[in-house]
Amino acid sequence: MKTELPNLPIHTVLPDIQYGLNKHQSIVLAAETGSGKTTIVPLVLIDEPWLGGKKIIMLEPRRLAARMAAKRMSDLIGDTIGNTIGYRIRFDKKVSGNTKIEVVTEGTFIRIIQNDPELANIGLVIFDEFHLRSIQSDLALALCLDIQQLRDDLKIMIMSASMDSSKVAEILGGAPVISGKGRCFPVTTHYLKRFSSDYPVQRTIKAIQRSLAQDTGDILVFLPGAGEIKAVQGQITGDVLCLPLYGNLPQEKQDRIFAVTAKRKVILATPIAETSLTIEGITVVIDSGLMKVPQFSPTSGLTALHTVPISKASAEQRAGRAGRLGPGICYRLWLESEHHSKADFLAPEIIGADLAPLILQLLRWGVSDPKELQWLDPPREGAVLQARELLIQLGIIDLKGTLTDIGKKAGALPLHPRLALMLLYGKQQGHGILACRLAALLHNRDLFRGGNAQQSSDIEDRLDILDLFEKEGATMVRARGADPSLCRRILKEALQYQHILKINDKEETKSHFHESGNLLAIAYPDRIAMRTTGTSQHLLASGRGAILPEGDHLHRADFLVAAHLDGGKKQGRIFLAAALTLEEILFSHAHLLTNEERVEWTGSRVECQSVLSLGSLTIKKEALVNVSPERILHCLTEGIRQSGLHCLNWQQKSRDLQTKIQIAHEFAPDQWPDVSDQTLAKDLSWLEPYIGSLTSLKQLKKLDLHTILLSRLSWKKQQKLDDLFPSHYSAPSGSRIKIQYLPGEAPVLAVRIQEIFGATETPTIFDGKIPVTIHLLSPARRPVQVTGDLPSFWKNTYPEVKKELAGRYPKHYWPDNPLLAQATARCKPRR
Incomplete structure (x- = not known):
């Protein structure tokens, strides 16, 4: 590249990068924030001989970063974007036959590599900001390493300002690690005490007000999500320009943050602004210390966004935004003592993600077992099994684990397998437009802004809002409590799905709302739910419980499909659902x-x-x-x-x-x-x-x-049993006393002492082999003594017992020598 490039710190290691890629298949570039690695390195390598005229493709974790990196490189060489430098992101691309460097998002790269398994026209794959470790970047690296087994001319370079370089170098076969300095001016860090219980919104607002009062320059604020951004934005007043920045924001609104304005800017951003972006004028960073990450629950089978503390590496990345163009200030909304307990890096997404999309892409690649590929962190076996079970239930793979025809088509669509399947069947059934709108609704946040605006969890209410937006415009939609800009985005996305599926508006009508439940049941068969009689609770087909908000009109439905719900410990809360009838289940979903x-x-x-x-x-x-x-x-x-x-x-x-x-x-x-x-x-x-x-x-x-x-005994045995186990004992007194037979115990004879006078031997059963335990009773039939040796009792114990009983029962007969005495059942023997 003959164009003179700005002199940035990365220039000091450019010769090492060029040499490393010339001599090795892969290298690792650990260059600090502000070094210029994202925009300078690809431009320098564009004419390297080992490329052999092939393209460079660079992966970025976010769409905004991909677009801005391509634009910045085009500006540096004085070219129009889409010519030498291009980009390709979800539903948007600017490339041409002249493009030599293509910046793509990681998900887009997966589709590129699946369509061209040899990457025939690619000479170098650059993974930028690899420390973020999305599941797609891990998959992309595993597939590239697989291609390298066949193509020794394919180069891989992994770049980041903060990552475990030695671990990455090891999986690259001992690749050299090149370290580069950054251009980051001194950043003064302040740790702020917790001065509000409403964290992070109120604490962030107070920090912004403090910085506006005592600092100069624009402010970049990091918040966990769009909800927090909107809450903060609504309370920032004064002569400032308060701009949001998050992934689902329309492109034209994202680009506003780069415009030069007379007003001081306060940019409220999610982690999208952490990397690969230099925003002119930023001198202050306010960091909430939080981010939202998707976490998959194997128990519920649901993925939900959870707010978690950021890592030390992310905190450094964020603070570095304040020192890109001069000395800066970073306010951290946590205590310094808390900072030391933060993790160095967050766990990669592959550890706790829903692996159904990953397994589907591996099967398209021809890999049935993830162990066949090389991974920095291998997918967990339990999650792999659960993903396969879901794909079997959806009909995407058969019981042998082979892709079905519909599974092959679903894998080619840029959506989760559930929604991809819904689009395919929706088109097949003549409800393609509705399926596209449902997919776009589910792929974005809820149209309603929350609070009292949301009257129901019924997704058909959202479809009605989209129709209203098309017919009446933003004012009517806003009056219903919905977000007009989001309506515009969802309809645009739905049209893009229609374009992919080649669905013609003229061949289909749009008003099939009553088919919503049927279509959602295709995507979420495990979330078909039945109302528990007389309650607001539902049981899902998966076995979990779920509940609708109080007063929701969907309570009238006996069956529904819960498309969005949380993974509560006991039962989930349903956020988006559609009614389903028993007749529809029997007719359209009999295979379930x-x-x-x-x-x-x-x-x-x-x-x-x-x-x-x-x-x-x-x-x-x-x-x-x-x-x-x-x-x-x-x-x-x-x-x-x-x-x-x-x-x-x-x-x-x-x-x-x-x-x-x-x-x-x-x-x-x-x-x-x-x-x-x-x-x-x-x-x-x-x-x-x-x-x-x-x-x-x-x-x-x-x-x-x-x-x-x-x-169970023969007649002879029955007779023998009577002989061996007499039912009664003939006492010397002439009485017949029942013998008690208790399970697991010796037979028991409960007899009054006077009735057994004269008995010289202990009674036995079973031909004399088993002695009977004698419970000797008083005249009142109260237990006096238990013995299994009657002669010993007469000799040793009776004299003492006699004294006690004679005093208590003086009218009864108590002889001195019981062996010679006459037994009686009366008080005294007859004369």
């Missing part, structure tokens, strides 16, 4: 439905139903007839297991029998069956012959378990 014959245990009975469901939603239930007895029997036995054997009709008689058989089993396991609760519950075949057509616990209570258990 499953019809299942369910034989289920409800906790008390077997229910047989035919259930039509959509994910977690039960659409319709009908009684199921002609169910096989085997299925009912299987379900009932499973229900018994779940409820436990205690749900059966256990009486003392049946428990006594169970205990006797179990004791016999423990002494002779080869002769007697195991009838413990654990074994009986594990295999219910012993009970099945008696269940018949029973279906409920109530009916099971009628079963005679004593008879059922007894039937």
Whole structure:
């Protein structure tokens, strides 16, 4: 390039850059803010011999940065933009056959590389401001590294003022790292105390007022998002020009910040102004210390913007804006002690993003597993699996993970797979214009400004506003509480989608609002929601709960599709939705439905139903007839297991029998069956012959378990059992006293002491092998002593017991020698 370029700090390392790219496939350029790397380096390299006449393509993270970088380079060489230097961004491009340097956004580069997998006419790919690490920049680098395996003449250069250079150099195969100084004048930093609870809006306003009063020059204010910008802008008064700057702002309004004006400017910007922009006149930076980043929740399957503290690297980038053209001042709206605890760099987007778009682009590239490519930070396996599940549900890939025909078409559109699919099916069904408008609405912030203006979450209200804007203009739209400039932008974007899809306005009508729910269901099948009867709550097909704002007219709809909602811990709040009818689900979305014959245990009975469901939603239930007895029997036995054997009709008689058989089993396991609760519950075949057509616990209570258990023994065994386990004990007094058989315990004989006088041996069962535990009772049948050795009791314990009982029951018979005494069931023996 023969044009004389401004003498900027980057010139000191230009020879190293030229040499590095001549000798290596890749280099890393770590040059400080204000060095001139974005505009000078590409111009210097344009005529390098190793380019072989091929183009340089430079990636920028934001559209504004791409346009302004291309314009600045064109101005430096005295050329018109779109000739030697061009740009290509979403829905806008200025390039020609003469273009040698093309500045593109990262998303645009993905589409370029997918259409030209060899980058045949590209000699150098420059990644600018790489420290921002969007998911698209990571994907672009992985694809470029893949191409380098086939093309050793393709060069890669990664540039940033703040990044982990060693990590980047390593993935580039040990590429050389070139460090360059910047041109940043001294910036005095002030940390401000928290003097307002309304952070960051009120604190920012006070900081602006302070700077306007005591500083000179224009002010650049960093705020997290458009909402905060508008809140601050509405309260800045005085003889200043207050200008917003954010990504969705129309291009002509973005360009106003670069115009030279007589008034002092206060520019309220999102992080869009952090990099690659030098704004004339800026001497003061006010930094809220916050930014909004998209965070994907694997639990809810939703992506939402979260406000998070910026990193130290971002704070330095922002402060550097004040020192581009002279000494400056930076006000940080946080304490200095807080600054030290900030992260050096924020985590790259790929760590916590929705990976469905990434997986779709990899499949288009021919890669089924992300591990086949090189990544600075590999996509997480759980997020990859979740992305594949969504793509399967949308029909973009099949169960084998192969792209379907519709998936191939969706991948070529500059939208999330959900919205791309909606556009394709919308066109197919004759509702392409409506689909384009829905996609544009969902791709931008809400038309309504908030507050009392928003009466409903119904997306059809927004479509009505767009129609109103077309017919009546901005005044009527503003009266409805909507944003006219955003209407203009959304309609322009919708027209661009129509152009891509080749949808002719004349062939379609626009008034198909009633089809909104149908179209949204194509994009969000997992967010089809059903109202819970009698409440404002909805259940999504994904299984999550969601709620509409109070008073929303969508409450009248039994079904809806929630296109925008947050990922609340218990249930999400629905912001944008469209009504859907049962008939529409049955007719247009039958592929999402499953019809299942369910034989289920409800906790008390077997229910047989035919259930039509959509994910977690039960659409319709009908009684199921002609169910096989085997299925009912299987379900009932499973229900018994779940409820436990205690749900059966256990009486003392049946428990006594169970205990006797179990004791016999423990002494002779080869002769007697195991009838413990654990074994009986594990295999219910012993009970099945008696269940018949029973279906409920109530009916099971009628079963005679004593008879059922007894039937497990032969007649001979039943007789033997009676001999081994007598039901009563014949006491010396002549009384027949019941023996208690308790599960897991020794048999118990509860008998009054007087009735067992004269008994010299402990009673036994099971052919004398098992002693009975004797509970000796007072005349009032209160426990006195427990013993398993009756002779020992008479000898050692009875004398003491006798003294106590004789004093308490003096009319009763208390002999000195119980072994020789006459047993009696009366107070005293008969004479």
